[in-house]
Amino acid sequence: MSQPPVSPATAPLARDTVRSLRASRIREVANAGIGLPDVLPFWFGESDQVTPAFIRDAASQALASGATFYTHNLGIPPLRAALAGYVSRLHGDTPVGNVAVTSAGVNALMLAAQLVTGPGDRVVAVTPLWPNLVEIPRILGATVETVTLDYGPHGWALDVDKLLAALTPGTRAVMINSPNNPTGWVMPRAAQQAVFDHCQRHGIWIIADEVYERLYYGPEGSIAPSFLDIAPRDARVIAVNSFSKAWLMTGWRLGWMVLPAALMDDLGKLVEYNTSCAPSFVQEAGVAAVTEGEAFTQDLVLRLRGARDHLVGALSALPGVDAHAPEGAMYVFFKLAGATDSLALCKQLVREAHLGLAPGSAFGDEGEGFVRWCYACDVERLDEGVRRLSAFLKTGA
Numbered sequence: 577m578s579q580p581p582v583s584p585a586t587a588p589l590a591r592d593t594v595r596s597l598r599a600s601r602i603r604e605v606a607n608a609g610i611g612l613p614d615v616l617p618f619w620f621g622e623s624d625q626v627t628p629a630f631i632r633d634a635a636s637q638a639l640a641s642g643a644t645f646y647t648h649n650l651g652i653p654p655l656r657a658a659l660a661g662y663v664s665r666l667h668g669d670t671p672v673g674n675v676a677v678t679s680a681g682v683n684a685l686m687l688a689a690q691l692v693t694g695p696g697d698r699v700v701a702v703t704p705l706w707p708n709l710v711e712i713p714r715i716l717g718a719t720v721e722t723v724t725l726d727y728g729p730h731g732w733a734l735d736v737d738k739l740l741a742a743l744t745p746g747t748r749a750v751m752i753n754s755p756n757n758p759t760g761w762v763m764p765r766a767a768q769q770a771v772f773d774h775c776q777r778h779g780i781w782i783i784a785d786e787v788y789e790r791l792y793y794g795p796e797g798s799i800a801p802s803f804l805d806i807a808p809r810d811a812r813v814i815a816v817n818s819f820s821k822a823w824l825m826t827g828w829r830l831g832w833m834v835l836p837a838a839l840m841d842d843l844g845k846l847v848e849y850n851t852s853c854a855p856s857f858v859q860e861a862g863v864a865a866v867t868e869g870e871a872f873t874q875d876l877v878l879r880l881r882g883a884r885d886h887l888v889g890a891l892s893a894l895p896g897v898d899a900h901a902p903e904g905a906m907y908v909f910f911k912l913a914g915a916t917d918s919l920a921l922c923k924q925l926v927r928e929a930h931l932g933l934a935p936g937s938a939f940g941d942e943g944e945g946f947v948r949w950c951y952a953c954d955v956e957r958l959d960e961g962v963r964r965l966s967a968f969l970k971t972g973a
């Protein structure tokens with residue numbers, strides 16, 4: 577039986593805004609490697625180590641004791657209290673009423689955007705940037721303009737005046753990720769202060785993605801400058817954070833946000849309609865991470881610092897590579913001579929050298945010519961990756 581023609585109005589398609597979103601180019605490269613044996617994956621932002629045992633044990637115990645029910649939209653009281661204590665210790669007094677638990681950082685970003693942006697709003701984002709921060713406001717119908725970090729002899733830097741000029745009155749929000757994925761750039765305190773003052777004057781929301789705040793290579797034991805250090809808790813600042821990076825909990829999907837208490841009731845409604853709550857036994861594990869995980873995190877940062885220095889040294893010895901040691905996060909974002917199409921290059925690298933890297937263009941047009949390498953693994957694996965890259969470059973492929 578012949579089917580009636582499908583009219584554009586009734587075609588079973590997602591709405592235009594969704595169809596126009598850019599698919600992840602990191603995924604595209606990873607898909608090109610599926611089924612290949614022995615691929616060394618440095619493309620995603622996660623460690624090759626499992627979550628520490630004391631956190632996994634806490635989740636097992638919570639499951640065994642029946643933590644299988646819905647929880648409060650904003651999180652279980654012990655976790656909110658533990659997070660309020662943790663954030664207060666790092667950034668100054670932060671009452672429980674300013675803290676909400678989320679289903680990881682990406683959900684916190686979506687909730688933050690849903691709280692303060694909508695169709696037609698103008699949002700500014702500092703790039704290169706992990707693509708979710710740019711695409712999330714677009715899903716909601718906002719227009720996103722980008723302000724690019726500048727690449728120079730010392731790596732990536734922000735021209736603060738350029739950003740302030742882009743934050744025109746009427747701009748709804750600015751998305752800033754520091755320490756930054758992919759560049760490792762860390763926003764200096766003075767720049768944060770200038771942007772904060774400007775945004776307060778013009779009523780612009782700051783959505784600060786600080787999921788890498790603990791992965792910072794300043795003086796030992798220090799953490800990256802945070803907007804929470806300078807902003808009163810009732811200012812227009814929403815800080816987003818995650819358990820994924822500091823406690824190696826990527827697969828658990830647990831995060832949090834710090835925001836003005838006046839937004840909490842509305843946030844509760846949004847959580848209800850997005851996820852209703854984070855999984856209860858995962859939240860119990862989160863309490864263990866926050867209250868018992870400090871030594872683990874400090875040791876992790878030490879190991880990452882060693883891996884960073886090792887990888888930058890090894891890459892810098894290769895011809896055509898321009899690599900700088902990042903100040904934060906866990907990626908070396910290096911320039912590769914001749915990599916004019918980083919997506920094609922990374923697909924070729926995975927197919928021919930079995931080396932999995934993320935193309936710079938995945939993080940915005942200004943990332944073209946660069947390649948991102950996650951170094952959260954042991955140095956033997958990094959060495960084998962560099963050996964494969966070196967052999968690939970030598971064959972002139």
Ligand SMILES: Cc1ncc(COP(=O)(O)O)c(C=O)c1O
Nearest residue numbers: 621680681682706757787818820
């Ligand atoms: C800059 C940035 N923000 C947020 C996230 C979200 O992480 P998660 O959803 O695992 O908490 C990531 C993950 O890689 C990231 O790189």
